[in-house]
Amino acid sequence: MSDDFNFETADMSAAIDDVEVSSSVAPSTASCPKPEQNFVGAPEDDAEAEAKARGHNWVPKTNYDYSSYAIKDKNSVEVGNMPAWAASAVKYEWSDDFGDVAPRVEELEKQLFTTDFLAGTGTAMKALELEVRTEGPKNVKPVLKFSEAGLHPVLMETLKLMHYDEPTPIQAYTIPAVLLGSDVVASAQTGSGKTAAYLIPILSRLMGKAQKLCAPRPNPVTYNPSTDAVRAEPLVLIVAPTRELVCQIFDEARRLCYRSKLRPCVAYGGGPMGLQREELNKGCDILIATPGRLIDFMRKPALLTLARLKYTIIDEADEMMTADWEENMTQIMGGDSNEDPDHIYMMFSATFPKEMRKVARKYMEPDYFRIYVGRIGSTHKNIEQSICWVEENKKRDALYDLLFSEKPARTIIFVNSKRQADMIDDFLFNKGLPTTSIHSDRTQREREDAILAFKQGTCPILVTTGVAARGIDIRNVMHVINYDMPSADHGGIQEYVHRIGRTARIGYTGKASSFYNNRNEDIAEDLVKLLIENGQLVPDFLEDHRPLDGGKIEFDDDSEPDSDEADEATGGDAWGAAPVDDGFKADEGFAADDGFKADEGGFKADAGDDA
Numbered sequence: 383m384s385d386d387f388n389f390e391t392a393d394m395s396a397a398i399d400d401v402e403v404s405s406s407v408a409p410s411t412a413s414c415p416k417p418e419q420n421f422v423g424a425p426e427d428d429a430e431a432e433a434k435a436r437g438h439n440w441v442p443k444t445n446y447d448y449s450s451y452a453i454k455d456k457n458s459v460e461v462g463n464m465p466a467w468a469a470s471a472v473k474y475e476w477s478d479d480f481g482d483v484a485p486r487v488e489e490l491e492k493q494l495f496t497t498d499f500l501a502g503t504g505t506a507m508k509a510l511e512l513e514v515r516t517e518g519p520k521n522v523k524p525v526l527k528f529s530e531a532g533l534h535p536v537l538m539e540t541l542k543l544m545h546y547d548e549p550t551p552i553q554a555y556t557i558p559a560v561l562l563g564s565d566v567v568a569s570a571q572t573g574s575g576k577t578a579a580y581l582i583p584i585l586s587r588l589m590g591k592a593q594k595l596c597a598p599r600p601n602p603v604t605y606n607p608s609t610d611a612v613r614a615e616p617l618v619l620i621v622a623p624t625r626e627l628v629c630q631i632f633d634e635a636r637r638l639c640y641r642s643k644l645r646p647c648v649a650y651g652g653g654p655m656g657l658q659r660e661e662l663n664k665g666c667d668i669l670i671a672t673p674g675r676l677i678d679f680m681r682k683p684a685l686l687t688l689a690r691l692k693y694t695i696i697d698e699a700d701e702m703m704t705a706d707w708e709e710n711m712t713q714i715m716g717g718d719s720n721e722d723p724d725h726i727y728m729m730f731s732a733t734f735p736k737e738m739r740k741v742a743r744k745y746m747e748p749d750y751f752r753i754y755v756g757r758i759g760s761t762h763k764n765i766e767q768s769i770c771w772v773e774e775n776k777k778r779d780a781l782y783d784l785l786f787s788e789k790p791a792r793t794i795i796f797v798n799s800k801r802q803a804d805m806i807d808d809f810l811f812n813k814g815l816p817t818t819s820i821h822s823d824r825t826q827r828e829r830e831d832a833i834l835a836f837k838q839g840t841c842p843i844l845v846t847t848g849v850a851a852r853g854i855d856i857r858n859v860m861h862v863i864n865y866d867m868p869s870a871d872h873g874g875i876q877e878y879v880h881r882i883g884r885t886a887r888i889g890y891t892g893k894a895s896s897f898y899n900n901r902n903e904d905i906a907e908d909l910v911k912l913l914i915e916n917g918q919l920v921p922d923f924l925e926d927h928r929p930l931d932g933g934k935i936e937f938d939d940d941s942e943p944d945s946d947e948a949d950e951a952t953g954g955d956a957w958g959a960a961p962v963d964d965g966f967k968a969d970e971g972f973a974a975d976d977g978f979k980a981d982e983g984g985f986k987a988d989a990g991d992d993a
């Protein structure tokens with residue numbers, strides 16, 4: 383076990399306990415300020431504002447001295463007093479002496495499975511139980527209990543440590559679909575457990591075969607970098623758009639790989655290359671990466687080859703299918719791994735507009751599983767949404783009032799530009815509030831520290847651009863504020879769904895407040911439909927945007943499968959059809975051995991580089 387670093391999941395993710403976690407389903411009528419409302423705003427005098435913040439029980443603000451991080455030794459290694467990088471977080475280190483069952487490591491368990499972080503589901507899970515539509519090469523019989531899924535016994539024990547008692551709906555369908563061995567496109571609401579939905583079945587399948595499948599690697603105890611370094615030859619590649627998100631998926635993978643030979647690594651821009659390279663040199667079976675850094679590494683054939691890949695997963699897939707990422711995705715998906723007949727591709731997101739689903743199809747086998755929980759792109763009723771009319775020049779006052787209108791709680795404030803993020807952070811900080819902020823112009827060190835401070839509760843107010851809109855999973859985020867509404871040409875309603883989805887995750891409840899004015903009309907129609915769909919109050923100023931017929935709400939883009947998508951399916955069951963016998967044989971116990979045909983030419987480990 384490497385103890386070079388002390389990056390504890392517990393520290394990363396501890397929840398502040400001054401927040402009451404409500405578990406009831408949100409009421410349908412949230413309070414909503416009227417357009418004529420007068421806001422009070424912050425006291426002009428900063429000292430008075432500071433006293434007011436303390437009087438309201440906001441924790442004292444923390445000043446970060448980033449310049450102390452800039453100290454470097456003669457080898458240009460940072461030596462300031464700073465926390466370890468996310469990429470160097472501890473993981474279970476396998477020894478070939480273990481035989482079939484690897485021993486527990488209590489110290490590591492404390493770090494990986496702290497209950498501060500993994501507290502199980504909230505009591506409002508019903509809101510995530512929506513109609514599930516599946517289509518694909520075979521019928522999928524959902525697994526209602528993890529014990530029915532034929533998972534690897536070590537993984538079953540780990541799920542208990544993680545307090546994952548039952549599969550969520552997306553997990554219930556995705557686990558058997560992945561075990562059936564076809565490509566998958568899946569969509570389910572924010573905070574519904576999509577990460578584990580793909581990690582659990584993949585890791586379970588690989589665990590039974592790890593000895594045979596994993597590339598040779600050095601003994602971690604006697605590892606000598608100058609003589610023992612190996613090329614990374616991962617079996618699984620997970621690609622996601624942001625650094626914070628890949629670090630988070632890496633954390634989930636570190637937990638789920640516990641006591642297995644599977645070794646997860648993370649690669650992302652901004653973090654020190656050398657450190658990430660060092661981790662790859664020790665062997666890597668599960669690589670989680672942002673596209674830019676991944677492509678950098680793919681260009682170094684002595685460092686990384688994707689030739690052994692069995693699974694490629696694209697998280698936040700609709701984002702990754704946009705034109706912005708096209709060049710990167712073509713390089714990543716077009717590597718030598720594509721020639722592997724066993725290679726499985728999967729795509730996941732809470733939103734997946736039709737246009738992006740079409741792009742996604744070009745990467746999938748003609749007949750692949752589609753698993754959609756509820757309407758694609760929908761949100762859920764555990765988020766209490768309120769839309770408040772606020773003119774541009776009143777937004778600061780409105781924000782300040784909002785932060786004092788209830789008990790302090792972990793809050794994320796979304797704005798539409800980096801400049802605005804800096805300005806709002808400064809404004810609140812000067813008024814004595816415990817804020818921090820992130821955006822894409824910040825150094826990676828600053829970004830990691832900001833997220834850490836937010837998670838630990840030292841800075842429970844996070845101001846951010848859309849960089850934190852997707853995927854970020856932090857317990858007890860009780861309030862999301864859209865200081866700026868996402869505009870239609872910058873993510874529109876999908877961005878809104880992801881942003882508000884940072885609260886009310888996995889059966890908990892939370893609030894989302896959004897400032898709206900004439901500038902936001904481009905999102906109004908979609909917004910009203912979303913509010914109606916979730917039984918939320920439609921404010922008077924949005925009444926004109928109600929659907930005319932007043933009956934069933936028609937969603938232009940997301941609700942039904944594309945007809946050409948459906949036409950292409952062969953042998954699939956109808957949407958929501960009852961499963962038949964050729965489905966997943968849940969009663970056959972652990973089924974890892976029916977995995978890959980390692981000896982039948984599936985591997986191309988020696989096929990050279992794929993950069």
Ligand SMILES: Nc1ncnc2c1ncn2[C@@H]1O[C@H](COP(=O)(O)OP(=O)(O)OP(=O)(O)O)[C@@H](O)[C@H]1O
Binds near residue numbers: 503548578
């Ligand atoms: N079966 C389960 N039981 C309890 N907790 C779970 C279970 N599955 C996942 N979780 C927890 O639920 C939280 C949300 O999971 P995750 O981040 O994968 O959601 P998501 O669907 O990917 O959300 P988003 O669309 O916002 O990315 C995580 O904290 C995860 O640990």
